[in-house]
Amino acid sequence: MNTDRTKQFIGFLVIPSFVLLAAVVFYPFLYNVALAFGNMNLNKIRDWQFIGFRQFIKIFTEPSQPDFYAVFGKTIIWTVVNVAFHVILGVFLALLLNQKIKGKAIYRTLLILPWAIPQYIVALTWRGMFNYEYGSINLILTKFLGMPAVEWLRSPTEAFIACIITNVWLGFPFMMVVALGALQSIPHELYEAAEIDGASWWHKLRTITLPLIRPVMIPAITLGIVWTFNNLNIVWLVSNGGEPSDRTHILVSFVYKAAFNFYSFSYAAALSLVIFLLLLTFSMVFMKQSKATEGAY
Amino acid sequence: MATQTKRMRFFQLAATHLVLAFFALVAIFPIWQVFNISLRPGDQLLSTSLELVPRNATFENYIRLFTERDFLVWLRNSAAVTVSVTITGVIFASLTGYGFSRFRFVGKKAGLLSLLTTQMFPGTMLLLPMYIMLINLGLIDSYLGIVIVYSATALPFCIWTMKGYYDTIPTSLEEAARIDGCSHFTAFMKVILPLAAPALVITALFSFMSAWSEYIVAAQILQDTDLWTLPIGLKSFEASMSTEWGLYGAASIVVMIPVVGLFLGLSRWLVSGLTLGSVKG
């Protein structure tokens, strides 16, 4: 099909990137797959052997602290709540910004800011803001809203909510920008035609806007889900490694703890592989169901 | 009737502004907090006031940052690493994205999917084998090692972005160039690349971000203090039990400035470039 020259050209385009990725991503990935079937831990860090599926059996059948299924459930909540807020807030703000209003550029730039701040700074700043005595969140609650102060970082539910609030703040600009791009590509004539028909705002939103931004939002949402699911920084830094009582973990922070605090490398690798397969399956099903990628291949 | 709609318009507009202003406030509040901390004198970092600028505000922390610490060295190192990563990322992603967008070849679908799946494995677990590999290649404590790692981190997303954007550019453009006698490459360089500028901006921005604000890999690979990048330097203010919050706040603000500047300067491009490729033009 392709001439030799074209083949060379394709090679020139594609090979360099994949050489790079092979070194930095694919090789370490395969190494982890091997580790997952081994018994590398503190005492066998230099002389580990293959032991088959035992690590996987351990993950699913043996009790762990914190409990795997509880952490898994929390990860689902974490992902769903975060991405839902990202998308709803993002699309909502994009709709507002997509009108003819004064100061639109200023609003847009300010609203993008959370995306621009390095995550480790975001996490530590918010951790400070959630401080019971000195944090500004409690100061606002008590001084301006007359509400009781919340012990954000001491009880598991509140600490988890604190992590979610931080991550929602961090993540909505991305969805907003994606939605804004999609909104701008919708031809104006469609709305004009609908207005002649006397369609309400709600009707236009449902029949024109949402269906037309859907093909852009679906891949963004998939990516958002994968990124959120695997976002170690926020949970780890805001909750200070799972505090209180290791009850704010999501799966990736659990993996991190197992590997780098306990040196149970094989267990962590097996758990990572489980996460990978979960996300892979999910993305396949989700993308197939929404058929958004059809054109992308 | 007319006045009523006018009134409606007015309220609608006011509400829009109110909501946008509220969210803008939420967006900048934590940044203001960091700024506030950086201006506080001495060790009065925990304060129960919510003043816009703290009492006895001082730039002492900024001065200490530049005079007492190797902040300028970190800044220079970070700049060098980030610029290299950004250029590498743009070159690789623009080429590979084009390949995926315009040609059919064996393994294309698998290649594209494998790019997506790289995002699904917890990144921290890649650290151990990567570290051992870099040691074997003699790339520990070298910028080359870290540039390779960072370039690859943002690459999958960037390739997808580029591919998606190229997809929106009609192929008839290159065909015309080809008929004029251009080679594949020339047609790409002359016709397509200039048109793909918004996506190039996104690619550059993502590569920039992945290098500018990364800590974990840098801490593992760059051990020589002369090679430190900003995030490692920043983390060093956070000693075991006594964080130097003032310096930390000041450094955070300085670290934020270039990124925020970039985002502000590029925000218009951002919107048009990040289509993730599914809207056919």
Added chain:
Amino acid sequence: MNRIIYLHIKELWLHTESRFKLVAVVVLLGWSVLVLAMVGCGRKPDDPRRIVIWHQMRPDEQVILHRQLAGYMAAHPGIKIEELFKETEMLRSAYVVGALAGQGPDLVYGPSDPVGVYEATKSIRPLEDLFSQEYLSAFDSTALLRYRGHLYQIADKIGNHLALVYNKKYIQKPPTTDKELINLSKAIQAKYGYVAGRPNVYGITWNYTEPFFFIPFYTGFGGWVFGEDGVTPTLDNKSMVDALNFIRQLRDDDKIVPNEADYEIADALFKDGKAAMLINGDWSWAGYAQKGIDIGVAPLPRISATGLWCAPMTSPKGYSMNVNVDKEKIPLLLDLLKYLLSEECELETAKALNTAPTRRSLYRHPEILSNEILQNSLIQITHGKPMPVVPQMRAVWDAMRPSYQAVMGGARTPEQAARDMQAQALRKIKEMNE
């Protein structure tokens, strides 16, 4: 591959407009220069006169180490010493991973507790064959950390222990029993009044998130983390329940401690004069004095019910040597170590930081004897118990932390917490050994 690149560069050259030629050349040249510069930037790892030390010292300790190393380098031209701070957790994992891959620093400095992990991962080298018996005999025995039959660490400081820090503005004579502590706190709180139910000055505060700060209460009620064999955790017993009940009563019944406090909050309360007493370690004392607070340090009180002193954990802080160090380099490292562990260096450190030195001759030194804080600290050390070095300790900490936090958060009763701690510790140890 090369041919492909060549062909396309040629093609590019022949066919593109000059504007694009220019841009492409500039970008590619700039890029190559940067990449080449970076190849040059990498260090030469086998430079035999370059010594790398990793540590987790606080800023004030770092200043002194820095000064001492600068002095050493000035006296030994050609030797370059690099010291690198890493946060405790990061230091441990980065060191283990580095040593595992045949790399890592030459020397690693820190408290003794990671030594068990370093030994298990074969990351550090025994030191007994490098020093003469005579040289070692000049040190206090606690400074020479032996584990599984080998000497693995030599300390320049002993302690890293908690004690009672008090603000002399509020307290003239520190309490010596728990009863005195409670009464004194109540008196201070009453004296300075309350706002919205919260005292203006709390009696005492400490970190509620790290079980390290709970250990003195546990030992005060007669408990200890391991049984006779030194590796089996002993957390589910009456001492534990009593100790947990005791701190809960301090908060809920006596109301002399804040409702919530982590390290930062406790520290800030004390610094701001909002707490009269604080339980904190020797690392923090010099800082309070520098802040202009007139502090006193006293041994933690006795628990009346048992008659036992609250005993904090003590641990030596010192140097260990990487297992990957070349034979040729060892003499160089020994010379540096002997300098850092010399009387002059230890005295300088002790004076500046109020930490206990390890050379026995220094205990009789006039400048040490005249230092009130240091003398009280030494008394506290004699009450203290050495922190276990075994890797199992890590499991115990991780087992205690959630329950300790849950008790202070009101989510678990002391009885439940004690049971959970023990069960978790056993499970984690089993997991580690699997």
